[in-house]
Amino acid sequence: MSTTDDYRTGKIVEGIRKAEMVLDSRSALAAGDPAFERIREKIVAFRPVWITAEQAAELIRQAEIVAVGERVCRALHPESPVTQTVFLDELAEAMAEAGKAGIVTAAAAMQVVNRQSRQRFIASMVSGRYLELCAVWPPDCVFCKAERAGVRCFGEHRDSRI
Template identity: 50%
Template sequence: MGTIEDYSSGRILASITKAVRFFDAPEESPTDKAQVIRIEEKIEAFKPKVISITEASAYIREAETVALGERVCRALHPESEFTESVFLDELAEAMIRAGKARVATADEAEASLKGNSRHPIIISMVSGKYQELCPSNRQDCVYWRAEQRGMHCLKRKQA
């Protein structure tokens, strides 16, 4: 699973870059099976879930610290639409210290997510706790890219 240090130092980008390169490659060959398994395991550690704005608001309201910062995946796709992730608690504090996010009120964080309502919100576990809310861009997000390659990693509510 990603750690707060991975995020605040930028090391998380190295892992995402490897996965994106794999997803950009032509259809996998049988020798890529081991890599598929490694990527699935790494993604699963984040326990990513697609959640509603109501659920996202509950996480935001329960947090001690809230911050807004550029989506982590956007560093790999600077041409993509700008949207902000919401970082919570210890991750928020670390991202603020690293200059990668700014302090936000709960209202500001909710408004940011609502302003990007056409993007599904994904919550990810960082250092063992759900601390990242992202209005995901389906073309750039490592989770959506994994789904497109047949890796069912995003948990959704059962209808």
């Protein structure tokens, strides 16, 4: 499972980079391939789930601390469009401490959510809770890439709030 510390230190970006390397090399995707299996376990551990803008707003309302920053995987794809991520509670604190996001009011975070053209987000589990709400850029998203490679990672909602 990924932790807030992985996000604070940037270890998460390195993990995504390694996962993308495996997913982008289609020949490595044979079932039972140990490298592929390791990536699959790590990706599934985020329990990513698509949520609507309304569900994102509900999670924001229930959070004590909210921060907004660039989606973390854009560090690997600087040429891609900017999309924003809302970080909640301890992840918001960790990202703000690291200078990777800014603490905002819930109202400001909702404005960010409502400004996203697709109005669909991926909620990811960090340190055991859904603390990352990403306005995804699907062509570069590691979860979307995994699905395209045949790894089923998007599950049913696993949090009573969403």
